[in-house]
Structure formats: structure tokens, C-alpha cells
Amino acid sequence: MAKVKMVINAAHQKSKINKEIYGHFSEHLGRCIYEGIYVGEDSKIPNTRGIRNDVVEALKEIKIPVLRWPGGCFADEYHWKDGIGPKENRKKMINTHWGGVVEDNSFGTHEFMDLCEQLGCEPYIAGNLGSGTVQEMAEWVEYMTFDGVSPMAELRRKNGREKPWKLKYLGIGNENWGCGGNMRPEYYADEYRRYQTYCRNFSGNQLYKVACGPSGADYHWTDKLMQGIGNQAHAISLHNYTLCGNDWSDRRHATGFDESEYYKVVYFAHETEKLLVKHCEVMSKYDPDHKIGLIVDEWGTWYEVEPGTNPGFLYQQNTMRDALVAAIHLDMFNQHSDRVVMANIAQTVNVLQSVLLTEGEKMIKTPTFYVFKMYRGHQDATLVDSFVENKAVGCAGDLQVPSLSQSVSISADGKLMLTISNCSLQEAFDVDVNLIGFDAKGVKEAEILTNAMDAHNTFENPDAVHTEVFSGYTLKDGHMSIQMPCCSIVSITLE
Numbered sequence: 001m002a003k004v005k006m007v008i009n010a011a012h013q014k015s016k017i018n019k020e021i022y023g024h025f026s027e028h029l030g031r032c033i034y035e036g037i038y039v040g041e042d043s044k045i046p047n048t049r050g051i052r053n054d055v056v057e058a059l060k061e062i063k064i065p066v067l068r069w070p071g072g073c074f075a076d077e078y079h080w081k082d083g084i085g086p087k088e089n090r091k092k093m094i095n096t097h098w099g100g101v102v103e104d105n106s107f108g109t110h111e112f113m114d115l116c117e118q119l120g121c122e123p124y125i126a127g128n129l130g131s132g133t134v135q136e137m138a139e140w141v142e143y144m145t146f147d148g149v150s151p152m153a154e155l156r157r158k159n160g161r162e163k164p165w166k167l168k169y170l171g172i173g174n175e176n177w178g179c180g181g182n183m184r185p186e187y188y189a190d191e192y193r194r195y196q197t198y199c200r201n202f203s204g205n206q207l208y209k210v211a212c213g214p215s216g217a218d219y220h221w222t223d224k225l226m227q228g229i230g231n232q233a234h235a236i237s238l239h240n241y242t243l244c245g246n247d248w249s250d251r252r253h254a255t256g257f258d259e260s261e262y263y264k265v266v267y268f269a270h271e272t273e274k275l276l277v278k279h280c281e282v283m284s285k286y287d288p289d290h291k292i293g294l295i296v297d298e299w300g301t302w303y304e305v306e307p308g309t310n311p312g313f314l315y316q317q318n319t320m321r322d323a324l325v326a327a328i329h330l331d332m333f334n335q336h337s338d339r340v341v342m343a344n345i346a347q348t349v350n351v352l353q354s355v356l357l358t359e360g361e362k363m364i365k366t367p368t369f370y371v372f373k374m375y376r377g378h379q380d381a382t383l384v385d386s387f388v389e390n391k392a393v394g395c396a397g398d399l400q401v402p403s404l405s406q407s408v409s410i411s412a413d414g415k416l417m418l419t420i421s422n423c424s425l426q427e428a429f430d431v432d433v434n435l436i437g438f439d440a441k442g443v444k445e446a447e448i449l450t451n452a453m454d455a456h457n458t459f460e461n462p463d464a465v466h467t468e469v470f471s472g473y474t475l476k477d478g479h480m481s482i483q484m485p486c487c488s489i490v491s492i493t494l495e
């Protein structure tokens with residue numbers, strides 16, 4: 001087994017890893033909201049006010065901190081007043097963006113806020129700038145957050161909610177360079193300024209306003225946006241999906257891939273790092289003090305849909321390869337947590353890189369779910385300095401990728417957490433860790449997720465991939481050695 005060195009310097013504490021980095025995104029798309037989260041009160045599937053109990057329990061297990069809704073591209077076509085009041089009066093319409101199916105608006109603001117309350121997570125609302133009005137967005141904020149006497153507060157009370165909700169995160173539009181209006185950054189920045197002006201802080205509620213940032217490597221958008229918004233935003237967003245190549249046509253199947261495709265996807269997962277570095281550089285030109293955060297509010301793998309499913313539903317399986325993509329991204333977000341304040345994987349249930357998949361009353365946890373569970377100890381901890389020696393791996397003649405990815409944090413109660421993954425399909429590594437500035441008494445918890453690159457859970461075999469207790473380490477006199485098998489992810493908590 002090849003030996004590599006790792007150094008952890010716990011004396012060098014860096015940025016706080018906001019728990020919101022472990023956030024999720026759910027859209028009115030395919031079977032995400034309807035079936036995946038909301039089944040209605042009359043469903044035989046166990047639910048609380050229409051929301052699936054199994055899904056809520058599973059998301060609580062990974063400590064979901066924040067949930068973004070209602071889109072995505074759906075957000076800039078969504079008119080929130082269609083989704084309030086008695087369900088029988090709510091408008092039925094076509095979801096023109098996703099699959100052309102009927103949207104009956106039975107899941108609206110009250111249901112979403114109920115979901116967040118059941119989950120104990122922060123709501124993150126994406127407002128409609130593309131096809132809505134300033135008044136509509138301003139009134140939505142008033143409806144949700146105003147405690148006094150006003151038309152919107154009265155309407156909320158009439159609809160059964162006396163007290164306002166707390167709403168922190170508000171996105172002012174989604175992908176306004178594309179499905180959110182095909183705008184130029186200069187124009188969007190002006191629109192952003194106008195819309196956000198009227199989104200008020202009511203009744204002690206403090207909004208955290210997010211401007212629509214770039215897609216992938218569009219540094220021009222970031223530059224013009226940052227120049228245009230001045231100090232009027234708390235954060236800007238970034239959307240980046242992991243494909244099997246550089247182009248949208250480079251989408252392949254979620255399962256049944258060969259080693260070359262496996263490594264390509266891992267390679268493009270690592271490419272996200274370049275985007276973070278370069279977008280942060282552009283942001284620092286206008287905001288050297290890091291007052292404005294970067295929110296990666298859509299990320300994850302995007303493959304061909306599963307055979308026989310609606311192409312507009314974006315339903316895909318999830319394998320060990322996706323688990324590695326998740327581990328690489330989460331380590332990367334931790335490492336850049338001085339600027340990355342939130343991230344939302346796309347999407348929670350039944351769409352793209354989901355943590356859960358459902359079929360009728362059945363629900364399975366994907367390999368990506370287990371990564372979120374293994375990494376939950378990083379939430380709100382402080383990043384510490386770490387370095388690992390890396391070897392490039394991959395198929396001969398193809399793109400090569402670093403074998404190991406890692407991040408380390410220290411929690412408020414003094415526990416040190418290390419997450420490390422090995423994407424190599426050929427080589428196991430013996431990681432020799434030099435632990436500085438932390439007097440390790442012992443290992444509190446150690447888990448591993450490992451399997452074949454294509455291994456996944458199905459409704460017939462729901463437990464094929466799952467975490468196990470990890471014993472492949474030794475710890476003595478400040479030295480730890482970790483045996484990392486091929487295609488594996490490990491988390492170790494020291495106390």
C-alpha cells in the first residue's frame with residue numbers, strides 16, 4: 001500500500017464552516033416536491049399535514065440546515081399568490097419549464113414553511129424577478145414576515161397563520177442570465193437593486209439578500225454584477241453542475257459507466273475548485289473584506305435521465321461515484337469557507353444528485369445521503385489547516401485527478417473531525433498523519449463508505465451501499481495512520 005503524508009495543524013484555525021454549506025435545494029420539478037416531499041393529507045403514505053414522515057426523518061438525520069425553494073427556473077415563473085388559501089381554489093396550471101405536467105399549487109408558502117419547521121431548518125426563498133413584479137416580491141416578504149396590521153399580514157392570518165414566520169435567506173431571482181429572463185449582468189444588477197429595495201425587514205426579521213451570480217466559469221457576469229450591486233447584497237450565488245465533460249452534451253448515464261467515465265466525472269468535480277478560486281478573486285476586487293458571501297446554491301452531478309422516465313423530470317440514480325463527487329465538493333466548500341457561506345445540493349429528492357429517492361411509499365437513501373451524514377460534524381465547526389500529499393490517478397492517456405481529498409475542522413466542544421476520500425480505483429493509501437496542536441485522547445467515532453464505483457441502492461436492494469464502522473486506523477503519540485481503500489470515504493472524530 002502506498003504511503004502518503006498528511007499534516008493537520010489544529011493550532012492554525014481558519015474560517016467558520018457555516019452549517020448552511022450542508023444545505024439543499026428543492027424545486028417544483030419532476031417528483032421532487034410532489035411525491036418526493038408532499039403527498040397530501042389523504043395519502044396512504046404516512047405524512048404530517050401532507051408532508052412525508054420518512055423524508056422528514058431522513059433529512060433530520062443529516063441535520064439539513066437550510067432548504068432552497070421553489071426553484072430553480074420554476075422560481076421566475078412562480079406567482080406565490082397562486083399557492084395560498086383553500087386548496088380547492090388554488091389555480092391549476094402547466095409547469096411549462098419542467099415536463100409540461102399539471103401544477104395544482106397544493107404545495108405553497110404555508111406548506112413550505114411547515115416543511116422547514118418540521119425539519120428544523122432555515123427556509124431560503126427564491127423570489128421571482130424574471131416574470132414577476134417588484135410589488136409581488138415585496139408583498140411576499142410582507143406576507144411571510146410582517147406582524148402588524150397590513151393587507152398581506154391580514155391575508156396570512158385569514159389563511160390560518162397568525163404569527164409571521166422568520167425568513168432570513170431571500171434570493172432575488174434565479175439564473176437571470178438564462179431561464180430567469182436572459183438578462184445582461186448590467187441590466188440584472190440594476191433590476192436587483194430595484195427589487196431588493198422594497199424587500200423590507202419587518203417586525204425584527206432581518207433578510208439576507210442573495211443576488212443571482214454566475215453560471216460555471218462566467219467571470220464576466222461576476223465582475224459586472226459585483227460592480228453593479230455595490231454593497232446592496234449580502235451574497236451572490238454560483239451554479240455549477242458536474243458533467244462528464246465541458247459541454248452540456250457531455251451527459252452520460254448515472255450507472256453502468258466505465259472507469260474512464262468515472263474518472264472524468266471526478267475530474268470535473270475537482271474543476272469546481274478553479275471556479276471558486278477565480279470567482280472569489282473577482283469578488284475580492286470589489287469586496288476585499290469578504291463582506292459579500294458566495295452561495296453555491298445549485299451544485300451536483302447531472303446525467304441522462306433514467307431510461308423510460310420523463311426527460312423533463314431529471315430523475316437519475318446515484319452511485320459511489322456521486323458519493324465521491326459530494327465528498328470532494330464538501331471538502332472544497334469547507335476549504336473555501338472564508339467566502340463560501342452556503343451551498344445547496346441539487347436536488348433533495350428524486351431530481352439530479354438526490355440524497356433520497358422515492359417510489360410510492362418506498363424511500364431509499366443514496367450514497368450521497370451517507371456522505372452528508374458522515375460530514376455533519378463539520379457543521380458550524382472551524383476549519384483547521386491541513387495538507388495531504390497527493391498522487392495523480394486515472395486511466396492511461398486520460399485526464400488525471402488527485403487521489404485524495406480532505407478537510408479538517410474543530411468543533412465548539414473541542415472535537416477534531418477529519419473527512420478524507422480516495423477516488424482511486426487501483427490504489428489504496430496508507431495516510432500517515434502528523435497531528436500538530438491537538439492532544440488526541442482517542443477516537444470518538446470513525447465511519448467508512450466504500451464499495452464498487454457503480455454500486456448504488458435500489459428499491460429492491462435498498463441497503464447495498466451504507467456506512468460501516470471504520471477500524472482501519474491506528475493512533476499513537478500524536479501520530480495517526482489511516483488505511484484508505486480504493487473508492488472510499490472516511491470520517492474520523494477525535495477527542
Ligand code: AHR
Nearest residue numbers: 071072073074174175346
Ligand atoms: O436544478 C435544475 C435546474 O438547473 C434549475 O431549475 C436551474 O436553476 C438550473 O439550470
